[in-house]
Amino acid sequence: MLTVQEPSPSATASTGECSIVTRGLTKRFRGGQVAVNDLDLAVPRGSVFGFLGPNGSGKTTTIRMLLGLAAPTSGTWELLGTPMPGGMGTVLPRVGALVEGPAFYPYLSGEANLRRYDAADPAADPRTAAARIGLALERVGLAAAARKRYRAYSLGMRQRLAIAGALLGPRELLVLDEPTNGLDPQGTREVRGLVKEIAAEGTTVFVSSHLLAEVEHMCSHIAVMRAGRLVAQGPIAGLRAGEAVRIRVETPDIAEAAAVFAALGLAQVRAGDGEVSAELGTDAPERICAVLVDGGVAVRGLAVQRPSLEDVFVGLTGEGFDVDG
Structure with missing residues (x-):
């Protein structure tokens, strides 16, 4: 069996070269079910990092712990070099996230939905809301559809609007949970291209997916989960090097x-x-x-x-x- 190891999180975190570091991160639910088991993860800054695994492997639970939406049973983690959960207040405004699919008002336009989304963020400056919303819509290619009602959006447009919501402020880290889930090929290409554009601007993009082929098209690094455990992580090129041509x-x-x-x-x-x-x-x-x-x-x-x-x-x-x- 091929075995590949990335440098341990403890070795890389101190250098500030990782956007996400976890050490022994574990989540147990009532009844003894272990969703995430002793996870050591190191996500390099500036990478497009694919977090791979079949449905039920612990990907979304991990993301919820990283963002403070669920408390780990044990272990520690850092975001952008800051220990969590103590640094949530200062770090999360620099992190954009799309977790478990977009949720918007169907009868409002894309722009109006983003206005409400932005108003719910206590760190957002209302004086710059219009400019930031316009910029976010332009970045995801929805400027022309800004006043179109959400219910008339295609699945690809809905995913792009959700990503626009995550980009309403400057972000150093973008966390996307199954961003191409349920999309047709055209919508998948749209989201894939957007992820590459965002990464090219210097943002670390952490993409959770169960689609191997999709991750292969857009990611520079991957981690593979199986039944709550980390199987391997590292640059895709390095992982491939262990397999014969x-x-x-x-x-x-x-x-x-x-x-x-x-x-x-x-x-x-x-x-x-x-x-x-x-x-x-x-x-x-x-x-x-x-x-x-x-x-x-x-x-x-x-x-x-x-x-x-x-x-x-x-x-x-x-x-x-x-x-x-």
Whole structure:
């Protein structure tokens, strides 16, 4: 089984390089149910951090503890270098969050909803509300639909409005719980693009999701949860490095192609269903193709397969989870 470890939170937190640090964070409910078990998390500043796991793995419970919406049973945590919960009053105004989906008045416009949202924030300056609301709507691409009623918004527009609510002030950290949940492909692309834009401006974005493929498109780092426990965390590139790159050849000459792969010393040769694959190793794909052709193997197609995030997860746990939602 692949094992990957990021530097411990205790080693990185003191340097101020992490936006979120947890040590032994645990949540037990009545009846003995453990939702989050001894979580040590380190989220680098400026990253787009994917918090992955199947539904029920403890992602939302973790987010609720981080934001002070639920009290941990044990453990400690820091946001933006400040110990919690004592620093909530000074830190949370620098944190934007979307937890468990948007909730707005359907009969009000997007702009009017944000005015009420902003008025409920004791840290918000009412004198700058109009300017900040206009800027937030512009950032999420809803300036033209500002006076449109919320009930007429598409799912993608509703998610973008919720993110606008989280961006009504300057934010150093943005926490998004399943931001693409229930969206069609177009809405998913809209939210994905918005997350990348926000991160490019220097904000750390912490994205919880059960969709492996979606996280792979927008995140630089990930942590993987399973049944309340942290399985792995680190840069996606580093996690992928533990999985082998494979070469796959489509051919009617299965036995001959497998023999060529074996003669070249390629490892983990697999044959069947009109194709042969093996670990690429240090051989150049074009050289392998030339050897196949010289050996009389009919090559219908050749591809280099780099490990996906799903491959990494299966390598870590021996299991898969919902990739497509």
